[in-house]
Amino acid sequence: xxxxxxxxxxxxxxxxxSVKIECRSLDFQATTMFWYRQFPKQSLMLMATxxxxxxxxxxxxVEKDKFLIxxxxxxxxxxxxxxxxxxxxxxYICSARDPGQGLAGNTIYFGExxxxxxx
Amino acid sequence: GENVEQHPSTLSVQEGDxxxxxxxxxxxxxxxFPWYKQExxxxxxxxxxxxxxxxxxxxxxxxxxxxxxxxxxxLHITETQPEDSAVYxxxxxxxxxxxxxxxxxxRLKVLx
Numbered sequence: 001x002x003x004x005x006x007x008x009x010x011x012x013x014x015x016x017x018s019v020k021i022e023c024r025s026l027d028f029q030a031t032t033m034f035w036y037r038q039f040p041k042q043s044l045m046l047m048a049t050x051x052x053x054x055x056x057x058x059x060x061x062v063e064k065d066k067f068l069i070x071x072x073x074x075x076x077x078x079x080x081x082x083x084x085x086x087x088x089x090x091x092y093i094c095s096a097r098d099p100g101q102g103l104a105g106n107t108i109y110f111g112e113x114x115x116x117x118x119x
Numbered sequence: 120g121e122n123v124e125q126h127p128s129t130l131s132v133q134e135g136d137x138x139x140x141x142x143x144x145x146x147x148x149x150x151x152f153p154w155y156k157q158e159x160x161x162x163x164x165x166x167x168x169x170x171x172x173x174x175x176x177x178x179x180x181x182x183x184x185x186x187x188x189x190x191x192x193x194l195h196i197t198e199t200q201p202e203d204s205a206v207y208x209x210x211x212x213x214x215x216x217x218x219x220x221x222x223x224x225x226r227l228k229v230l231x
Contacts, residue, residue, distance in 0.1 A: 032217060043208060044163070044221045093162060097217055107153070108219060110162040 003027055004096050006111025013118055018082045021114045023094030029074035030096035034108070035067075038091040050077040084118040091115055121146040123211050125222030132199050133230050140194045140225045142209035149211035149220075152185060152192045156205045157224075163208060167194070199229045 003026040013019045023033055031052045036044040048069050049057040056069035068080040077096075081088055093113040124143045132138050144152075150171040155163035169176045169183045169192065176183050182195040196203055209222040 034219070036221075041226075043223045046218060046220065049216070049218065091160070095219075107165065107168070108217075113160070113162050115160070 004030075004094065004109045004111045006094055006114055008114055009112055010115045011117070013084055013116070015085055015118055016083055018080055019084055019116060020078055020080045021092055021094075021116075023077045023079070023096070023111050025075045025096045025098075025109075028096075028098040028100060030077075031074065031099055033071060033077040033094055033096045035069060035077070035079050036093045036095070038093060038113075040091075044093065047079075081116065084116070086118045089116055089118045121149075121211075121213070121218075121220050123209060123220050123222040125209055125225060127225060128223065129226045129228070131228045131230060134199060134201060136199055138194075138196045138199055138203070138227055138229075140207055140209070140227075142192050142194075142211075142222045144190050144192070144211040144220070146211060146213055146220065147190075148213045148215055149190075150214040151212040152183070153210050153212070153219075154181075154183060154194050155208045155210065155221075157208060158205050166207075196227075199227075201229050201231050203227060204229045 005024045007022045033050040035047045038044045046059050047062045050069045050071040052071045058064045071077040091113050094111040095108040097108045122145050126141050153168035154166050156166050157163040167181050167183050169185050180197045185192040207225045210219045212219050
């Protein structure tokens with residue numbers, strides 16, 4: 001089945017610095033990828049929709065200047081958490097849809113997730 | 120905005136009993152309803168899904184039902200086993216935007 005790879009799986013950064021998380025679709029071209037944040041014991045909250053070649057669409061309440069999303073190619077989307085603070089510590093997970101699957105293209109594939117700890 | 124309500128938030132059942140988790144969605148444009156199982160720190164795993172033109176789907180011990188009129192869908196797990204213990208999320212997909220909205224999750228504990 002389709003595979004989505006996310007890197008790094010764990011990252012610790014100092015408060016005030018920036019950290020980049022990558023999401024790659026390994027065997028399909030993903031025109032759309034999604035970024036979620038999941039706090040402990042909570043659900044996945046959609047942060048933004050990443051569109052290849054255009055600006056990301058952010059959900060209400062998500063700061064676009066803080067969470068920079070770049071979808072420069074059909075297989076790669078990156079999320080950069082800028083000026084990170086301890087409250088940004090969370091599990092970040094991406095997903096991608098394979099548009100080549102026709103009706104089955106409703107299925108999305110998740111990356112492995114990235115644990116971010118800001119100290 | 121769109122939301123998906125999920126109940127219960129926690130559920131404990133004896134091994135061998137059945138478990139039912141219910142979700143209600145608000146977006147009329149939702150046309151696809153997957154269920155995910157997530158273990159701590161891992162990515163969600165798709166366990167079953169149902170499309171809006173189907174009322175029920177079954178896969179071995181797992182079944183999902185959909186009532187489009189009421190905007191309800193449910194997950195049914197029969198003959199539960201300890202390895203079924205995990206957090207389960209429902210989701211609803213908007214077929215136009217391909218945005219998934221997830222339910223709040225249910226922590227299922229199967230007691231041996």
